[in-house]
Amino acid sequence: MTTQRLGLIMNGVTGRMGLNQHLIRSIVAIRDQGGVVLGNGDRVMPDPILVGRDAGKVEALAKRFDIARWTTDLDKALSDKNDTVVFDAATTQARPFLLTKAINAGKHVYCEKPVATTFAEAIDVVKLANARGVKHGTVQDKLFLPGLKKLAFLRDSGFFGRMLSVRGEFGYWVFEGGWQEAQRPSWNYRKEDGGGIILDMVCHWRYVLDNLFGEVESVVCIGNTDIPERYDEKNRTYAVTADDSAYATFRLKGGVIAHINMSWVTRVYRDDLVTFQVDGTHGSAVAGLTDCMIQARQMTPRPVWNPDEKRMHDFYADWQKLPDNVAYDNGFKEQWEMFIRHVCEGAGYKYTLLEGAKGVQLAECALQSWKERRWVDVEPIRV
Incomplete structure (x- = not known):
């Protein structure tokens, strides 16, 4: 058994998602467990270099997690032939440009979603990656949640019979800032900076619906901007220009109807x-x-139905909890291990940039539906 090094350029790990899920709970956790085991028993040990614009923040993270390499010079990092994978969790607007640079440098790429703010940009990156022959992947984290894995188990076991409908409820109150600090960055609420809950969350719903319940064939959606003014990271007021709530209904292949409410x-x-x-x-x-x-x-x-009498029945008591018969690892880490095996031994991998592009496509269809007040069909993608 041998251990091989995998040089990994990580961009955007000073943000909440990049830091917590990708650096700490994935790459550092993989390092601490001794790497990723391949099919032949060999191991792959990721060797990250952290990239960011704020030298102080990046250096502090590197020291905190005993990572030897960091830089503010992305171009220099891309020029190092010993680092073969690029990961990006920075802003959505900058992602297509960064992925294009990485692919043109011959790097395999793995990134957060949305992969772009427009479907055209997303497809251009997919085509480039395929033409250059690099391996590529998009984070599809919710498929790896224990709760959704249990839904997949129930589906595969035939528990549902013929599936009829899916109803999703997502969201929570994000403080406006000022009197309590907001839990999300201010750019999420500026359309000009790639913000908006439809672009952010419909990308998730695409892969959840496609993989668990049936491919999305059409959508009708309405969004809204409920809070017109918020406070940014420097406690300055700014105008909210993006949607912060949305309500979408999807027709799925096979006849299932899905409806998802999403709100901050x-x-x-x-x-x-x-x-x-x-x-x-x-x-x-x-x-x-x-x-x-x-x-x-x-x-x-x-x-x-009897509205004249107070309902005394405990409907919650009629449900059973599905037992935890298996141990579930962190979903982000699990997908990282899958992608590393894909890069290092050619293991099968379906969550490519094309899957990320499908999410952007559905978000655009939802935005079009809102604008035109009608159902919008989701066309098959050909690349």
């Missing part, structure tokens, strides 16, 4: 920050980030 201006009264209820002829399930509750048709109560 809602107060949570449910079991988790995101929940999906799946109803089928043989059973229903409600999944959050980790847990999943089920109700088979044999256990379904017989409600009778």
